[in-house]
Amino acid sequence: MEMVVTGQEEVKPFNVDWLKSVRGCSQLVLKPQTTAEVSQVLRYCHEKNLAVNPQGGNTGLVGGSVPVFDEIILSTALMNQIISFDKVSGILVCQAGCVLERLNEYLEEQGFIMPLDLGAKGSCHIGGNVATNAGGLRLLRYGSLRGTVLGLEVVLADGSALNCLTSLRKDNTGYDLKQLFIGSEGTLGVITAVSILCPQKPKAVNVAFLGCRSFAKVLETFTTCRAMLGEILSAYEFMDEKCMEVVERHLKLSSPVADSPFYVLIETSGSNSTHDEEKLNNFLEQAMASGLVTDGTMLWSLRERITEALTHEGYVYKYDISLPVAKLYDLVTDMRARLGHSAKNVVGYGHLGDGNLHLNVTADSYSHSLLDAIEPFVYEWTARCSGSISAEHGLGFKKKQFIQYSKPHEAVVLMQQFKAMLDPKGILNPYKTLPSAP
């Protein structure tokens, strides 16, 4: 196992993000195997004032996981050990570099699953998921990492280890320090191990795919669906016809239902297949839609691979927005009207159940004038609706200057104070998450 990587070609994959949208010029990747090694690295870097870029699976979408300049890359790739799993409580403790899909496979063998799932599961690391507070496809059912992460071990900027790796569902002894590291994108400390509450593997999973005549129908179907499926509803995802076109064109997947302006993917997960199917069938009858309950894997592919399909279009301007659900699609319509032919495609999809829209604008290649037409318009639009300009992707390098659209000045100042306190030399993932001081 290579613990030190040098050489321009060897380091290159660590310097470029998954979208190929940002590139650093680090000359050194370190891959520690233990928390003690992470401590050693940070202690040295802290002493020598060397900047460090913590990196998990490098699947982030906002340029947070690669260096901006020549930061030393600290990869969790070799920290991939499962530490413990308790079948009674469902609590998993593992190192930060475990790949999400591997963890899920391990758990499935024991009748459990991870509480989160996302398109990048095959390469993302659980430490990176926690550091970016990843949302994903199961949030509607199992809640966010703020509730499911029970403990963390974190190495601070000066190399000291903070052990908050408890395996308890409830612990009210003092401030919940781990929360500060969840979603801090490696700017406050390096997460080295995670304790997480895992739900039982559902005995029955059903997927339905529906066409809807309008976005109003998508919303109406959601309300009906939530009422009739209740506690077994585990995902309510939507996509527009433009998404379907892109997926069909680039990935040769085909829509299982008749062409519609909107599509909805509904998943149920429950403990009794007879009950679940009855609930779903009742719902489908009521919805009187062309829904079919069939091969869920194929249907999920359609949804999960939209991001991938979009990259085939050329350059992708990606926006990950939280909005009140009723207004969710208006942003896509407005953006499409605004950009006209200057964009190749303007598509909208996302986790409707969470109020989360993924707005994507594609073009043959990057253009500054197109960017100017999109931003700050998209952020101003979102701020007017009290939305969030980053629902789940984080701020990273690309969005950090826009934080003020979703957070008041006092909050940003307080965040900067936390950063200064925990990383006084500013060596941890510099130029990320927080705006540069004015």
Place this chain on the structure above:
Amino acid sequence: MEMVVTGQEEVKPFNVDWLKSVRGCSQLVLKPQTTAEVSQVLRYCHEKNLAVNPQGGNTGLVGGSVPVFDEIILSTALMNQIISFDKVSGILVCQAGCVLERLNEYLEEQGFIMPLDLGAKGSCHIGGNVATNAGGLRLLRYGSLRGTVLGLEVVLADGSALNCLTSLRKDNTGYDLKQLFIGSEGTLGVITAVSILCPQKPKAVNVAFLGCRSFAKVLETFTTCRAMLGEILSAYEFMDEKCMEVVERHLKLSSPVADSPFYVLIETSGSNSTHDEEKLNNFLEQAMASGLVTDGTMLWSLRERITEALTHEGYVYKYDISLPVAKLYDLVTDMRARLGHSAKNVVGYGHLGDGNLHLNVTADSYSHSLLDAIEPFVYEWTARCSGSISAEHGLGFKKKQFIQYSKPHEAVVLMQQFKAMLDPKGILNPYKTLPSAP
């Protein structure tokens, strides 16, 4: 409405905690109605170096809600306005002084419920619930406040207001500052408003009450129950026979099942009464227990009023412990053996589904020697099992010196740094939560 309360008799109820175990000697209670008024009060107190004791419904169990000396009491009693409720998303925004039960009644009319419920619901304030990260009876189903609280408005020690009162399910723009205030027991800021995600009101709620021959049976029943009831299981509470005796003796409630060493209360909440009853009946057949599905209100009374019944015993030494479930009851057995006849009663009950034991020792009156027999034994025992010495009650005044049994030194130091940063003069709820500096 009285916004300023003075006079020894008038202030007395605010000076004494619900358990009548601690008493302050404040001479002034202020009851602001708006966030601006809270800001005014804190700005003044900050300037004049006056200590402030934020107080909600004063139902806390660790002496965190009353003054230690003559702190000014800042009561949220008049901040009881509902600001908004959105029926599509289920998001409630309200002032901090709203009483939990009132909120739940308001929501029930609209087909929703609060995600938390606890014995003190008739008088506790939602702001106090959040400040203490209250757990309670619905945590197993709806998760902790760390996941359900979506936004907070907080007034900081210097009187400045921090508006993080978003109504979004997902928002990854910077550090999640609100988490620091959840569970900080009023020591970092005063919570003035809360945004919280509320679940739909279940269409069917069933309660079963079972007797179990041993604690091993309680655990076995839990595993069976979780597998067979799955997603509709909303509570799994246990109590021992000593609890039942106390409830019968002092509250004249009677056990609905034959005398047993242990009792279990199981609640299901679901969207389809036929399915739910079928699941529950299948489970009860399998469990082959003397379970009966009957008047849930009465059964919940038995469970919820244990705390109240215990106060009739005389003095109560209360411990709220998180432990791995398998070891949960060993602590009660060990404590009973240790104390022998020096205690009137040693009882155990709690939220087994969450790994949370409420251990209570009663005596005719307070005795220092009995306390010495219990502490630090109970904390050392808990620390050996990597448990938490306060699962949900917090540390307040009574437990703050024991934080080191559940948190490493580095974590406590970091907490103290946060406290110093946010409240440099130490005016907010002094002598609470964190141990005095050595």
